[in-house]
Amino acid sequence: MKKLHIEPGKSIGVVKLGMSKDEIELLTKNDSVFYMVEYDIEDRCKFIQIASSTKESYVCEYSDIDLFNTKVSDLVTLLDNISPYDRNHFEVGYTYIFPKLGLSLWRPQNISEDIIHEQWFKEMSIENQQDELKHLYFESVSVFNVKT
Amino acid sequence: MYFKKLACLFVATTLLASTFLFGTVNAQQSSLVTEKAGLTSISLNQINDYPEVKEVITERGFDYIFDEKNESDEAVLEKYDLPTTVEPSTEVMQVVGEENIDRLSEKYGLVKPKTTIVDYKQNIIFDPQSIGTQSANIWYLIYLDTPASFTVQVTNIGTDPLDTIRGTLRKFNLNGQTFSQASSITFTKTEVNTGIVYNWVQPKDKVSDFFQYEITVSEDGSTLSYNNLGETLHTHVYQRYLFDAGSYSSLAALGGERHHFVSASALAGSGYNSNTAPAIRMTQKDHYQTPSWGSSTSAVDFRYNETILLGQRKFQELCQMEVNGLKAASDPDGKFSNLQEKYFDQVVYSLYLSEQYFGFVSQ
Numbered sequence: 001m002k003k004l005h006i007e008p009g010k011s012i013g014v015v016k017l018g019m020s021k022d023e024i025e026l027l028t029k030n031d032s033v034f035y036m037v038e039y040d041i042e043d044r045c046k047f048i049q050i051a052s053s054t055k056e057s058y059v060c061e062y063s064d065i066d067l068f069n070t071k072v073s074d075l076v077t078l079l080d081n082i083s084p085y086d087r088n089h090f091e092v093g094y095t096y097i098f099p100k101l102g103l104s105l106w107r108p109q110n111i112s113e114d115i116i117h118e119q120w121f122k123e124m125s126i127e128n129q130q131d132e133l134k135h136l137y138f139e140s141v142s143v144f145n146v147k148t
Numbered sequence: 149m150y151f152k153k154l155a156c157l158f159v160a161t162t163l164l165a166s167t168f169l170f171g172t173v174n175a176q177q178s179s180l181v182t183e184k185a186g187l188t189s190i191s192l193n194q195i196n197d198y199p200e201v202k203e204v205i206t207e208r209g210f211d212y213i214f215d216e217k218n219e220s221d222e223a224v225l226e227k228y229d230l231p232t233t234v235e236p237s238t239e240v241m242q243v244v245g246e247e248n249i250d251r252l253s254e255k256y257g258l259v260k261p262k263t264t265i266v267d268y269k270q271n272i273i274f275d276p277q278s279i280g281t282q283s284a285n286i287w288y289l290i291y292l293d294t295p296a297s298f299t300v301q302v303t304n305i306g307t308d309p310l311d312t313i314r315g316t317l318r319k320f321n322l323n324g325q326t327f328s329q330a331s332s333i334t335f336t337k338t339e340v341n342t343g344i345v346y347n348w349v350q351p352k353d354k355v356s357d358f359f360q361y362e363i364t365v366s367e368d369g370s371t372l373s374y375n376n377l378g379e380t381l382h383t384h385v386y387q388r389y390l391f392d393a394g395s396y397s398s399l400a401a402l403g404g405e406r407h408h409f410v411s412a413s414a415l416a417g418s419g420y421n422s423n424t425a426p427a428i429r430m431t432q433k434d435h436y437q438t439p440s441w442g443s444s445t446s447a448v449d450f451r452y453n454e455t456i457l458l459g460q461r462k463f464q465e466l467c468q469m470e471v472n473g474l475k476a477a478s479d480p481d482g483k484f485s486n487l488q489e490k491y492f493d494q495v496v497y498s499l500y501l502s503e504q505y506f507g508f509v510s511q
Contacts, residue, residue: 036444039447047445053432097443105443127400
């Protein structure tokens with residue numbers, strides 16, 4: 001499987017922070033990766049995000065860590081050893097922001113593997129149980145400029 | 149019982165097809181792969197280039213097709229006596245009731261989606277040698293999808309039945325962002341006269357699906373082939389959706405995703421059980437467009453504002469914010485103005501459920 005490199009505070013794949021909207025549209029015109037990009041008032045890229053569906057075609061790596069195939073609990077520990085996440089963020093458990101890296105990760109549900117023992121989980125259909133367990137992993141990865 | 153219904157549908161459609169066949173949809177020729185001497189294939193849009201064919205169609209009472217180009221898909225299916233209303237959303241809307249639909253629509257400024265105009269693919273086939281004679285041979289093919297099936301129909305405007313129609317139909321189901329072939333079928337029918345050539349019963353079972361067809365028509369040794377293999381998703385005529393709404397844990401994703409109407413993090417952070425909260429089944433791509441998805445500044449701010457409004461028990465303002473967020477979200481399939489319109493029924497039902505979930509009535 002192809003690799004997609006994530007450089008916190010810099011880039012995801014071919015898309016780099018600071019690029020113009022035109023540059024990015026040209027670069028990603030035929031790209032199979034679905035980039036979600038935000039621009040500043042000068043139309044320069046200030047935020048790049050990809051969804052976990054990218055892992056169907058790419059291994060999304062930062063520093064040899066597979067960001068979408070490593071469980072949240074393990075990944076946060078690994079990344080926290082590199083640079084600490086913002087422990088005061090109002091959504092810790094769902095959102096992990098690494099301000100000094102320029103990296104953020106998000107998942108819509110805050111679950112742990114223990115949920116398989118919970119009654120509400122057991123009552124769900126098999127499909128929904130599987131759908132729920134995907135939240136053991138992050139659903140989006142983003143990079144942004146590091147504030148100096 | 150089901151087969152009995154199907155048989156009735158076949159008979160009814162056969163009887164009605166010759167009366168209502170033309171004039172119900174925009175004419176558009178599907179991909180013409182081969183054309184051999186002996187038969188010619190055109191679309192309704194090309195009819196003025198063939199005045200002699202147009203004259204025969206007019207003489208035989210089908211001239212109204214040239215003026216009618218903008219009927220809704222519901223109107224088209226009703227004319228063919230094909231089912232239009234087996235959507236789960238129809239059932240939930242019945243639960244909500246007209247009064248509540250009107251009340252919630254007015255209160256939250258909901259906009260109904262524009263009536264769908266589907267360019268169902270059609271082909272007019274004729275034998276040029278026969279035009280101008282008493283035995284002019286013209287056939288009309290149309291391909292229709294309904295909430296329950298994919299149907300190939302033919303009308304014999306002339307005298308001779310078509311020798312043979314062969315076809316392969318395929319259904320592709322959406323899972324995440326990928327459509328994969330789920331099933332296919334081939335059929336052959338000889339001595340084809342007016343009526344349904346083939347009705348492939350395929351109820352919706354995924355958040356979205358679409359149909360492909362490859363049809364080969366043979367007549368007096370000539371062969372014509374049609375397909376819609378070149379369509380892209382944005383131009384897909386035969387794409388269907390199976391959206392729904394309900395409490396999060398009871399709602400099946402069916403290849404899509406379950407979008408919490410109010411985000412799970414805001415609910416859980418405010419002491420609510422997000423597993424029983426209202427949610428909408430949507431496609432993954434649509435989910436990415438919702439205002440609370442992801443870790444962009446705007447999405448994080450949106451969820452923060454949800455948390456604030458929940459803390460203040462300002463449920464109506466919260467619901468309005470959700471509606472406005474969906475209004476501001478574009479439809480990745482390019483078929484609706486925005487996600488609020490695309491998911492109109494589900495948004496109404498989510499608002500209805502939100503009133504019960506939070507225990508308030510919108511004022």
